[in-house]
Amino acid sequence: MVEPATATQAAAPVMPQLKDELDIVIPTIRNLDFLEMWRPFFQPYHLIIVQDGDPSKTIKVPPGFDYELYNRNDINKILGPKASCISFKDSACRCFGYMVSKKKYIFTIDDDCFVAKDPSGKAVNALEQHIKNLLCPSTPFFFNTLYDPFREGADFVRGYPFSLREGVPTAVSHGLWLNIPDYDAPTQLVKPLERNTRFVDAVLTIPKGTLFPMCGMNLAFDRDLIGPAMYFGLMGDGQPIGRYDDMWAGWCIKVICDHLGLGVKTGLPYIYHSKASNPFVNLRKEYKGIFWQEEIIPFFQQAVLPKDCTTVQKCYVELAKQVKEKLSKVDPYFDKLADAMVTWIKAWDELNPPTAGSVPNGKAA
Ligand SMILES: O=c1ccn([C@@H]2O[C@H](COP(=O)(O)OP(=O)(O)O[C@H]3O[C@@H](CO)[C@H](O)[C@H]3O)[C@@H](O)[C@H]2O)c(=O)[nH]1
Numbered sequence: 001m002v003e004p005a006t007a008t009q010a011a012a013p014v015m016p017q018l019k020d021e022l023d024i025v026i027p028t029i030r031n032l033d034f035l036e037m038w039r040p041f042f043q044p045y046h047l048i049i050v051q052d053g054d055p056s057k058t059i060k061v062p063p064g065f066d067y068e069l070y071n072r073n074d075i076n077k078i079l080g081p082k083a084s085c086i087s088f089k090d091s092a093c094r095c096f097g098y099m100v101s102k103k104k105y106i107f108t109i110d111d112d113c114f115v116a117k118d119p120s121g122k123a124v125n126a127l128e129q130h131i132k133n134l135l136c137p138s139t140p141f142f143f144n145t146l147y148d149p150f151r152e153g154a155d156f157v158r159g160y161p162f163s164l165r166e167g168v169p170t171a172v173s174h175g176l177w178l179n180i181p182d183y184d185a186p187t188q189l190v191k192p193l194e195r196n197t198r199f200v201d202a203v204l205t206i207p208k209g210t211l212f213p214m215c216g217m218n219l220a221f222d223r224d225l226i227g228p229a230m231y232f233g234l235m236g237d238g239q240p241i242g243r244y245d246d247m248w249a250g251w252c253i254k255v256i257c258d259h260l261g262l263g264v265k266t267g268l269p270y271i272y273h274s275k276a277s278n279p280f281v282n283l284r285k286e287y288k289g290i291f292w293q294e295e296i297i298p299f300f301q302q303a304v305l306p307k308d309c310t311t312v313q314k315c316y317v318e319l320a321k322q323v324k325e326k327l328s329k330v331d332p333y334f335d336k337l338a339d340a341m342v343t344w345i346k347a348w349d350e351l352n353p354p355t356a357g358s359v360p361n362g363k364a365a
């Protein structure tokens, strides 16, 4: 039986790394009491709270946190007609927080994710581990069998080409979950009592050419390297699908990271996922995705981005073009989604104009 750490067990790090270079984005429909247990780890950082649902509701934030909060009225005011690309009544709305942030790094977490304990009983500072993952190179071109070679007490194993040992910049750090695992509704229905009690002490680079199911509840990324591709799609209110927000973003970012030579890691850190959402509600949200993805995955596996796609924006707009061409036959939804992807990039570039002399994201020009 795994249990979350208590607030007192979480000890504040001596020096909070990237304190002024990282925003924590939280999508929410409830008061954020959960921050109390994260206080030692999160208090030094700026929070961006994306309030979903009824904008007239007041979200209570525990005192002492530095935050900005956006509800649907704010999103509509800031983006105008382009707000149509931001989902309503779905955790996908969190991507608005990525867009308005001015920081280099983002960590996003759900409000039902508590501080996990490692096998020794020590509280896991998930943010600290994500930062470690992002600041260390990835190795997507050749698999290191001793896992993360940059970790203390590990290295590249015999036979690992020296020409590849520098690795590549890490764009995404995908964390995992103790207790309630991120299962789809059918699996959740079949195994309602299953809890993840396995704490696997490893961080892996996801090899180039391999897609993965990205979960948005414990995720960090380098906004400068891959931010414009972290669009969580059109989900929730008025949409035929839900709970594929993070999946869609994960497939897009992985194709683009592979193209730009950037790395994606998965594994540590763990959070403690405290509650299971309703499997019947989830089934209704995700059922189309369960059969659509049998066509979506081959699309992403076969997607080729032209050499002149040298920035994330160019890659993303090209991907949107291919979605429109090749997935609209699956369902008219993808035609809408492709347009929303382009709207997202326009909105992103409006809120994040390139500064004079800056290098566009992805490979240095
Ligand atoms: O309409 C809504 C519902 C919820 N939220 C906020 O989003 C996160 C996640 O909500 P919850 O924990 O209830 O849902 P899960 O099924 O566990 O979510 C995971 O599944 C994926 C669904 O897309 C997602 O990647 C994971 O988050 C909480 O913070 C809610 O407050 C919302 O904003 N709007």
Ligand SMILES: [Mn+2]
Pocket (backbone or CB within 6 Å): 110, 112, 217, 273, 275, 276, 277
């Ligand atoms: Mn949850």
